[in-house]
Amino acid sequence: MAGQQPERKRQERGRRRMEQLADAAAEVFAETGYAKATTNAIAARAGVSPGTLYQFFANKEAIAEVLAQRYRAALQAAHDKAFDPGFATLPLPDLIDRMIGPMIEVNVANPGFKALFNAADMPERLAAPTRQLHQAVVGKIAEVLATRAPDMSEESVRTTAVVATQIFGALLNTVVAAPEAEREVWITELKRALRGYLEPIIGA
Amino acid sequence: MAGQQPERKRQERGRRRMEQLADAAAEVFAETGYAKATTNAIAARAGVSPGTLYQFFANKEAIAEVLAQRYRAALQAAHDKAFDPGFATLPLPDLIDRMIGPMIEVNVANPGFKALFNAADMPERLAAPTRQLHQAVVGKIAEVLATRAPDMSEESVRTTAVVATQIFGALLNTVVAAPEAEREVWITELKRALRGYLEPIIGA
DNA sequence: CGAAATTACGAGTGATTGCTCGTATTTGTC
DNA sequence: GACAAATACGAGCAATCACTCGTAATTTCG
Structure with a gap:
């Protein structure tokens, strides 16, 4: 028997x-993607038999689930640091610096997770909560923008927030994929891109 | 027998x-991704039996191959329009307008292809040529930037070109995914983002 | 120690899926 | 019409893979 629901x-x-x-799964998923990753490969990577894997996880999805939980917890912690209320009045460049720092750190520490949970072959059950968290971030950014540019329409604020996160997300991939030595260069460009987009809209 | 190499x-x-x-495959791939798409589902979508599919395509990869060729041809045509030498001296906003137009069109006309050929579950053989085309675009953009800002270091030019394409690629997804009615809004934001990033670097 | 629970093994099973093959139908050519 | 080539069918084969199960080793605890 297996599938120990009541833990x-x-x-x-x-x-x-x-x-x-879980560590082995993170590696295998990152290398091959969710669909192509085999549970036997995960077990082998961890140095155990397939049967042993199923002593601890009910199925393949359950393995990804604990990774999703890890990632969400790390993201949540990063968000809490990134949206410190004290940042609201900082000059734009400083605000950007403070906000993106923790987000970059968590994604550098968990390489591949961002791609994994955005992939098309990931079960909806697992991708949805991460998307929800992402939406919450957009909302928070919209709040920050609204307080800084009170004259903007709600719709424009929302649009601007979405675009800012898109820019961030795209360059984040580059930052994470880059070798340690080049990382700072890309982070500088990321900040430049965000300032360039936001400054004409909400001012410095 | 099957696998008709000599056509x-x-x-x-x-x-x-x-x-x-091919049309059916484009739909099924777009809906489920390459790995999860079954050849029987593609045949069924086209209204034929599995055997018939294999009268025309040697294997699953060969189906994706013709889609890749379609996409690459369309991209190539768009590039040729986007990089008209006459654009080189235009003011930045106009240059951006002219260049992104054809690229947006081709991706709106081929929804899902961009995501498909960037996916992790796509065989390397098929993803590589598209990546190569993408690299060529970065090179072209770097050329344009270099003529407009002769004082920039080669490295900076390259970095700027990469970042510009990242921004473009990220927002392109949003543009393509958006309902027809909202598309113009996102295109406006895309242009704004590119101008905001590039203007401080290379001037108007 | 000894019994119960947990951990571990790995060959095997059932379901899925890419693909085949024997056969039947349709089309082009004379 | 007659023959060959191309098109079409769909049951089924072989391989893959998530997952099982009987069994054995290890740990816990009285």
Whole structure:
């Protein structure tokens, strides 16, 4: 039997195995994508048999689920740092610096997760919550914009927020994919792009 | 037998079938992604049996191959329009207008192709040529930038070109995904973003 | 120690899917 | 009409893969 819904009691060894398996899954998913990744490959990467994997995870989706939880938790923490209320009155360049820092860090620390949870082959169940978090970010950015440019229509604020996050998301991929040494260059360009887009709209 | 490498002689009916199958494949790939799309589903969508599909295509990859060729040809045509030498001396806003127009058109006319050929589950053989075309575009943009800002270092020019295409690519997805009625709004924002990024670097 | 629970194994199973092949129908050519 | 080539069918084969299950080793705890 398997598929332990009511969470059987885990020993220390078991908890370590679950971490191992999740780590291995993160690697395999990142390399091949969700659909092409095989559970046997994940087990092999973790150095265990297929049967052992299913002692700890009900199915393939459940493995991705714990990764999604990891990622969402890390994102949430980054968001909390990025949207510090004290930033609201900073000059635009400083505001941008403060806000994108934590977001870049979390994605550099979790390479491949952003791509994985945006991929078309990922089950809707797992992609949806991450999208929801993303929408929340857009909302927060819209709030910041609205306080800085009170004259803008609600619709324009929303549009601007969406575009700013799109720009951020696109260049974030480049930043994450870049070798350590080049990362700063791309981060500089990312900031330049955001300032260039936002300054004419909401001022410095 | 099947797998007709030396291209057997096609009748009119056969050529129509191939178009039907390619069209059906474009739909199914767009809906489910390359890996999850089944050849039987493609055949069914085209209203033929699995056997018939394999009268015309050696394997699943060959179907995607003709789509890749379609897309590349359309992209190439768009590039030729976008990089008209006469545009080089236009004011920046006009230059941007002229260049992105054809690129947007081709992607609106081929929805899903951009995402498909960038996906992780697509065989490398098919993704590579499209990436190469993309690299060529970056090179062309770098040329335009270099003539407009002769003082910039080669490296900076390259970086700026990459970032500009990233911004374009990100917002292009939004433009393509948007309902017809909203498209103009997003195109306006796309232009605004490009101007905002480029103007401080290379002037108007 | 000894019993129960947990962890581990890995060959095997059922379902899915890319693709085949024997056969039947349609089309082009004389 | 007659023959060959092209088109069409669809049941089924072989390979892949998520997942199972019988069994065995290890850990926990009285």
